Amino acid sequence: MEELNGTMIFWLISAGMVAGALTKVSIWKQGVDLVPNLIGGVVGAVVVGSSAIMINMPGSLAFGFLGSLAVLFIMNVFYLQSEEEHA
Template sequence: MEELNGATIYWLISIGLMIGYIMDLVMIKRGIGMIGNVIGGVIGSLIIGLSVIAIGLFAPLVYAAIGSIAFLFLVNVFSFHPENRIDAKA
């Protein structure tokens, strides 16, 4: 069982940073940008990782990586881009 300590929080943040950077490379010029992906990756990793530790499931770092990918996927797919909008007057 994983316990909540400084090393676990470090690894959760590191996984979120790595997933956010990879997601930015995958999305190229679409999505929310590099800083948004990195911050979203850290947030998703921390939320999922800490909740899995609180529940007591095994392998919270794996769940954190999967949760971070899912969180960033949802954020990037449903992000609002006003410059890509079709103007009704044209």
């Protein structure tokens, strides 16, 4: 089984950063900026991936990537823009 060690944490952080960067590239001028997307992706991947490891589910890296996408979706959907940015 997988264990939560430094290598797995590194891969979860990497998957979260890739998801954050891909999210920013795909929505370009709408949504939050690059740095909050990267932070949200990393947080989502580490929390969900670590949770999957703790309950002994296989494929924790895939769950981490999906968790980061879920956090990024929520961040960007509920992002409030000012009226000047809409014009």
